[in-house]
Amino acid sequence: MSLSTLCLHCGMCCDGTLFTHVPLQPNESASLTQRGLPLTAREDGTVVLPQPCAALNGRCCTVYTERPEACRRYRCQLLNALAEGEVSLDEAKGVVDAAHARVEAVTRALSPMEGGPSSLRQARAAAATLEPQAREALTQAEAFLDRHFRGRFRRSG
Numbered sequence: 417m418s419l420s421t422l423c424l425h426c427g428m429c430c431d432g433t434l435f436t437h438v439p440l441q442p443n444e445s446a447s448l449t450q451r452g453l454p455l456t457a458r459e460d461g462t463v464v465l466p467q468p469c470a471a472l473n474g475r476c477c478t479v480y481t482e483r484p485e486a487c488r489r490y491r492c493q494l495l496n497a498l499a500e501g502e503v504s505l506d507e508a509k510g511v512v513d514a515a516h517a518r519v520e521a522v523t524r525a526l527s528p529m530e531g532g533p534s535s536l537r538q539a540r541a542a543a544a545t546l547e548p549q550a551r552e553a554l555t556q557a558e559a560f561l562d563r564h565f566r567g568r569f570r571r572s573g
């Protein structure tokens with residue numbers, strides 16, 4: 417069973433659901449820029465790859481063999497649990513589906529708000545001003561993502 421089967425079902429560590437950016441090593445910027453990927457310079461002088469990642473096509477990384485070291489190293493808690501046999505692939509896919517559903521519940525709760533936030537990222541930025549239903553959906557989505565995905569970092573070997 418290939419662990420990438422789960423990631424091709426998920427994409428949430430690339431599409432902006434879990435992270436806002438990928439930290440880059442100093443020597444990684446040039447090749448990504450050459451591939452046409454927009455990078456962001458931060459106030460501290462570092463350069464990052466913003467998310468949703470422009471290299472993501474659907475749930476597939478289009479620069480997979482040349483992806484940054486941080487992408488190579490990253491495994492979410494769920495992928496670690498799958499690798500260690502704590503969950504089956506079907507169970508893990510079910511958790512991913514449940515996470516996607518919670519994220520969609522946030523955007524659904526936002527949609528009636530004319531001119532308001534329309535994505536998970538915008539909802540996070542405007543969390544203090546959200547209507548109660550949207551705020552509750554955001555709270556539930558973040559708790560689910562924390563519980564099943566965020567957390568341990570490990571080399572993927």
Ligand code: SF4
Nearest residue numbers: 423426427428429492
């Ligand atoms: S969040 Fe986890 S399961 Fe989803 S693509 Fe990233 S490493 Fe794979």
Ligand code: SF4
Nearest residue numbers: 430469471472477487
């Ligand atoms: S470079 Fe590839 S692995 Fe890294 S965030 Fe972008 S799509 Fe994901």
